[in-house]
Amino acid sequence: MVTIAILSDVHGNVGALRRAIEDARAQGATQFVHLGDLGDGEAHEVLSTVHPRSVLGNWEVSSWPTLPKRWQEEVKTWPFVIQEGEVVYAHASPVWPERIKTLEEAHAYVLEQGSWVALFPALDKDEDARWEAYAWLQEHGARILFHGHTHVQKAWTFTPDNRERALSAPEFSIEDGHLYIVGVGSVGRPFDGPGVCYALWQPDTGRVTLRRLE
Numbered sequence: 001m002v003t004i005a006i007l008s009d010v011h012g013n014v015g016a017l018r019r020a021i022e023d024a025r026a027q028g029a030t031q032f033v034h035l036g037d038l039g040d041g042e043a044h045e046v047l048s049t050v051h052p053r054s055v056l057g058n059w060e061v062s063s064w065p066t067l068p069k070r071w072q073e074e075v076k077t078w079p080f081v082i083q084e085g086e087v088v089y090a091h092a093s094p095v096w097p098e099r100i101k102t103l104e105e106a107h108a109y110v111l112e113q114g115s116w117v118a119l120f121p122a123l124d125k126d127e128d129a130r131w132e133a134y135a136w137l138q139e140h141g142a143r144i145l146f147h148g149h150t151h152v153q154k155a156w157t158f159t160p161d162n163r164e165r166a167l168s169a170p171e172f173s174i175e176d177g178h179l180y181i182v183g184v185g186s187v188g189r190p191f192d193g194p195g196v197c198y199a200l201w202q203p204d205t206g207r208v209t210l211r212r213l214e
Contacts, residue, residue, distance in 0.1 A: 009187060013039070
């Protein structure tokens with residue numbers, strides 16, 4: 001049975017990153033996905049040991065020129081969104097301006113606008129952005145979105161009777177006909193209490209676990 005660890009928002013906290021990786025391996029994780037906002041070169045060195053699939057976060061869009069050259073080139077290969085069948089990984093919403101296709105274009109847009117907010121809405125606070133994300137999932141044949149950015153572990157389901165319901169349990173299984181948006185929390189800088197936070201995903205069983213290491 002495959003177990004995937006989903007990490008986000010390390011923000012250079014290498015100690016927390018090491019702890020999350022160690023715990024994920026102890027929980028049986030053999031694959032890793034990283035949802036952006038990793039931070040400095042040392043954090044890149046540590047994360048590279050687990051060979052994750054990574055997406056760009058607002059930190060990368062704003063600050064990638066500050067990284068060592070090796071990691072600048074690596075980050076430029078990361079996409080904004082990854083879709084693997086019914087599962088989607090993004091830093092925030094999967095809804096993305098079609099005209100922005102590269103990290104450099106996103107960086108220029110942020111400099112022009114003076115903010116990355118338009119590209120990376122906070123899905124725990126922006127209800128309109130959540131509804132747009134549900135519509136995107138339906139349009140692209142997906143069922144579950146894992147995101148970071150908010151630094152909060154919070155999940156919702158959109159039910160077959162067109163209602164949104166918050167999920168309070170740290171573990172749940174996806175149900176047929178439902179859509180899901182799952183905030184995996186922050187490894188290095190959580191806003192919803194102390195701990196090192198990340199998520200585990202078991203695609204064979206449809207099980208999601210939101211981990212918090214005190």
